Amino acid sequence: PAPFITPVPAGTVVAESDVAxxxxxxxxxxxxxATGDGTYTTDVTDFTSSLPVPVGVSFYQVAPSVGDGITFGGDGGSEIGGPTATPASASWSFGAVTQPSYLSTLVVHSTSTSPDVPVEISAGKVLAVAPVAWSVPPRGTNIAPVDSGAVAFATGALEATTASGSPKRYTVAPDDLIDAxxxxxxxxxxxxxxxxxxxQVIDDAQHLxxxxxLVLDPDSV
Known part of the structure; x- marks a missing residue:
């Protein structure tokens, strides 16, 4: 049968918190x-800001510190808006991330394009950092890998396992074949x-x- 991983049901909240x-x-x-098709949306409510610059939100795997400058835009992010004392809302697609739980940190940063603002709130400056507590439920799948040990043309190392001991990541060794x-x-x-x-494979024999x-844990995909 064709391999499958079922998406998280639509409307499931997989992360939620207040940020300041x-x-x-x-x-x-x-x-x-969750949207129900394997993707997610980010909803922001009750947004207020007294800073004279527009700000954005992104999710990162490695947490920066407040005051750092970021050059990579992160994942699942968007600009929220500029200064406002009236609570505002925003919503956007999280992007092509089907398993977001590796993104451990929410980062609020300046999206200003003006050269006339103080350096501490200039473009890319980190204004707030908050840890993210994910609650992505297990997804159904018909993929259940079990490591039978090194065999000819599959002699690489199993680099990680899941909490239950199932294979998670595998490093390809020289001469490994995809079917092996x-x-x-x-x-x-x-x-x-x-x-x-x-x-990708190298030749007709399908060397890796x-x-x-290689990812072997379907719930990591």
């Missing part, structure tokens, strides 16, 4: 909500490709590139 900047200049409440790796973990080649979209990290 250290000096109290910015306040808002946010929720990340799939057999080692008891899954089909199509399931391996489903979890590692864009995976040595050093490539």
């Amino acid at each position: 900047s250290p000096k109290g200049s910015i306040h808002f409440h946010y929720r990340v909500v 790796v799939a057999r080692r973990f008891g899954i089909s080649v199509s399931a391996l490709l489903y979890m590692n979209q864009g995976l 590139f040595a050093g490539t990290t």
